[in-house]
Amino acid sequence: MTIWDWEYAFSILPALIEGLGLTLVATVLGSIIAMLLGLVFAVLLRGPRPVAMIVRGIVEFVRSTPLLVQIFFLYFGLPAFGIVLSGLTVGVIALGVHYACYTSEVYRAGIDAVPRGQWEAATALSLPRSRVWTGVVLPQAVPRVIPALGNYVISMFKEVPLLVAIGVLDVVGRAEEVGNTYFRYVEPYTLAGLFFLLLSYPASLLVRRLERRVGTI
Amino acid sequence: MIVFDRVEKRFGDNVVLSDLSFTVAPGEHVTLIGPSGSGKTTILRLLMCLESVTGGTIKVGGKYLSHMEKGGKLVPADEKYSREVRKRIGMVFQQFNLFPNMTVRGNLIEAPTRVLGLSKEEANARAEELLDLVGLKDKIDEHPTRLSGGQQQRVAIARALAMQPDVLLLDEVTSALDPELVAGVLALLRDIGENTDITILCVTHEMGFARDFSHRVMMFDSGQVIEDAPPEKLFTDPDHPRTQEFLKAVLAAG
Numbered sequence: 001m002t003i004w005d006w007e008y009a010f011s012i013l014p015a016l017i018e019g020l021g022l023t024l025v026a027t028v029l030g031s032i033i034a035m036l037l038g039l040v041f042a043v044l045l046r047g048p049r050p051v052a053m054i055v056r057g058i059v060e061f062v063r064s065t066p067l068l069v070q071i072f073f074l075y076f077g078l079p080a081f082g083i084v085l086s087g088l089t090v091g092v093i094a095l096g097v098h099y100a101c102y103t104s105e106v107y108r109a110g111i112d113a114v115p116r117g118q119w120e121a122a123t124a125l126s127l128p129r130s131r132v133w134t135g136v137v138l139p140q141a142v143p144r145v146i147p148a149l150g151n152y153v154i155s156m157f158k159e160v161p162l163l164v165a166i167g168v169l170d171v172v173g174r175a176e177e178v179g180n181t182y183f184r185y186v187e188p189y190t191l192a193g194l195f196f197l198l199l200s201y202p203a204s205l206l207v208r209r210l211e212r213r214v215g216t217i
Numbered sequence: 218m219i220v221f222d223r224v225e226k227r228f229g230d231n232v233v234l235s236d237l238s239f240t241v242a243p244g245e246h247v248t249l250i251g252p253s254g255s256g257k258t259t260i261l262r263l264l265m266c267l268e269s270v271t272g273g274t275i276k277v278g279g280k281y282l283s284h285m286e287k288g289g290k291l292v293p294a295d296e297k298y299s300r301e302v303r304k305r306i307g308m309v310f311q312q313f314n315l316f317p318n319m320t321v322r323g324n325l326i327e328a329p330t331r332v333l334g335l336s337k338e339e340a341n342a343r344a345e346e347l348l349d350l351v352g353l354k355d356k357i358d359e360h361p362t363r364l365s366g367g368q369q370q371r372v373a374i375a376r377a378l379a380m381q382p383d384v385l386l387l388d389e390v391t392s393a394l395d396p397e398l399v400a401g402v403l404a405l406l407r408d409i410g411e412n413t414d415i416t417i418l419c420v421t422h423e424m425g426f427a428r429d430f431s432h433r434v435m436m437f438d439s440g441q442v443i444e445d446a447p448p449e450k451l452f453t454d455p456d457h458p459r460t461q462e463f464l465k466a467v468l469a470a471g
Contacts, residue, residue, distance in 0.1 A: 121314035124265050125328035125380065126304045129296070135327065139318040 009187040012178045016188065019174030020195050026091050026170065027157040033096025034156065035149060038103030039142075042111060043133060045104065055104075062101040068162055070094050075166040091163040099156050106148045110141035144214055150207040154200050171195055218243040218278060218384065218416045219264070225272030226259055226440075233259050234440040237273070241433075243383075244414040248427040248448070251437030252463060257420040261386040264418065265308045266299050277302060278383060304332060307377035308386040311393050313369040315361035321348070321372050322357045325379050333380065340379075347375040351405055367398030371405055378409070385409075387419040391426075399423070406430065424467055428452050436460045 044055045062070070074090040085093070114137050122132040161172035169177065175188035219241040226234040234256045241247050249257040262268045263275060266282065274291070275282040284291045285298045294302075315324050325344035329335040335343070348354045351371040353364075361369055370390055377385060387406065391399045403426045410417060410430055421427055427434060427448060434451045436444040436459070444457045455461050 115312075115314075117310060117312050117314035118316065120265075120267050121310065121316070123267060123303075124306075124308040124310075125376070126300045126332045127328060128300070128331065131331050135331075136316050136318070140316075 003186060004190075005184065005187060008182065008184055009191060012175075012182075012188055013191070015174045015178055016171055016191055016195065019169055019171035019192075022088070022168065023157070023160045023170040023172075026088065026095065026160045026163065026168070027153065029092040030095030030099065030156055030160075031153045033092065034099035034103050034152065037096065037100035039107050039138075041100060041104035042107035045108060046111065059101040059104055062098055067094065067098050067159060068165060070098060071162060071166060087163060087166045087168040090166060091160070091168050095156055095159065099152055103149055103152055106145045106152070107141065109148075110145035111137060113144060114140045147207050147211040147214060150203070150210065154203050154207070157203075158196060158200060218245070219418070220276040221260075221273070222276070223273035224263070224270050224275060226256070226263060226268065227271050232440060234263075237440065237442065239435065239442060239445065241416060241418065243416055245433060246410055246417045246419065246431045247433045247435060248419045248421060248431040249435050249437055250421070250424070250427060250463070250467075255437040256440040257437050258388055261308065261388050261418060261420060264306060264384070264386055266303050269293070278305060300332075304380065305383045306386065307380050307382035307384070308388065309370070309373050309377050309390045311389040313361075313366070313373045313393070315369055315373055315376070317360065317362050320358050320360055321353070321364075324361065324372060324376050328376075329379050343379055344375070347378055348372075350378075350408075351375045352401075365398065366394045367401050370394060370398075370402050374402075374405060374409070382415060384416045384418070387417065387421070389420050389422065391421070391423060403430075422467065424452065424464070436463065438463075 041055050041059060045052050047055075071090060071094045074085065074094055075087065078085065118136055118140065119132065122136045127135065160170050163170055164173040164176060167173075171192045172189075175185075175192040179185040179188045221237055221239050224234055224237045225232070237256075237260075249260060251257055259268065263270060264277065264282065269283045274284055280302050281291065281294065282302055283294050283299070285294045286292075315321075316327070319327065322341070322344055325347065326335075326337065326340035329340040329343060330337060345354060345357065348357055351374060353368055353371055353375075356364060356368065356372070361372065364372065370393075374390075390406070391402050394402065403423060406419075406426075407430060409415070419427070419431065429448070431448050434446060434448050435442050436451065436455070436457065438459050444451060444455060444460045446455075451460065452464065455464060
């Protein structure tokens with residue numbers, strides 16, 4: 001019995017690619033939540049004190065607990081409250097909220113980097129608070145943090161396999177499945193790892209190029 | 218137009234202004250001079266609502282600035298009230314503070330359309346007229362970062378004027394400029410001073426400008442007005458020894 005069987009490797013490719021599709025779907029949807037919710041958190045952190053404290057509490061809580069526990073809680077815990085969600089839905093929410101707590105810090109750094117004078121000029125022109133955010137502060141803060149946000153998307157992509165624990169058949173889930181079927185694990189896990197490498201590495205090169213263009217903060 | 222009544226401003230234990238009372242008449246040009254840390258800039262920042270008083274009251278055009286009347290009592294102003302009063306006050310900053318994410322045009326039409334409710338056409342017409350006044354009509358679609366400091370400051374002045382303020386606050390507007398660009402900005406301000414009836418409060422180290430621009434000069438020291446006189450008097454024959462000392466030092470340096 002050889003360690004690497006090419007024929008077997010090719011035969012399982014379609015299943016793995018199907019799983020990879022699901023991994024990408026979870027990453028894209030999770031990222032959308034993480035980008036938007038993180039921005040909302042960052043803005044609220046600059047809001048009235050009670051609001052900021054609640055948001056700070058949520059962020060610290062989520063950041064201090066493992067993503068896997070959050071996934072299990074949503075999947076196995078919520079049904080006790082009458083909320084039953086599919087594995088993929090749980091995965092997207094968990095990844096999105098978890099990473100929102102990190103991206104909120106990224107946005108916060110971007111917002112802090114906008115000079116005080118910009119806020120003061122906006123105040124001097126009597127711009128409404130909402131317009132100060134959408135017209136002055138965020139257009140300056142967000143472009144600078146796009147590379148950092150990109151890094152979190154890459155991290156999230158690599159954490160999607162945690163969803164195997166609740167039965168989501170992403171690329172690693174598929175690898176496990178075919179492995180269990182044929183009792184050959186080297187090929188499926190190697191290929192799954194290779195897929196991550198082939199996507200993450202170019203993505204991180206892209207982020208590095210973006211960093212050089214916008215400058216880091 | 219502006220009434221300071223026993224104003225106090227402290228940051229923690231640090232008292233910047235105490236028991237400060239003065240008035241400025243409509244259309245008057247008042248220059249505040251004095252050593253750094255004497256509270257001049259704080260006065261402008263209080264007027265622009267960038268800081269709030271810790272004691273006393275400020276009225277602009279008959280309306281309280283940092284307070285509002287509610288049920289016959291004075292309470293701290295809320296955001297909406299404060300924005301309403303503040304609309305009539307404009308400010309030009311030392312560091313220009315133009316919005317780099319907008320073009321010159323965007324900077325000029327932003328507040329008139331969003332705050333005064335002007336249509337795009339009206340705001341554009343006003344922007345073009347003001348850029349003509351400051352001599353930068355051809356830069357209307359440039360980004361501020363592509364302009365020189367002097368040009369940026371002239372755009373900032375136009376931006377403040379676009380709100381048609383009753384009161385204009387000038388906070389060391391030439392201090393960040395290269396020496397050769399100062400004269401152009403000061404000439405523009407003289408022009409505005411002569412051709413409008415805007416009340417102007419100005420903090421500056423340009424004593425020559427202070428002298429021929431202002432109707433009145435107030436000398437500050439440690440949060441107090443120690444001398445308040447027309448420029449002819451204050452610059453040639455100051456009463457207070459601190460004023461004499463300060464002017465001697467500033468004129469020797471300049």
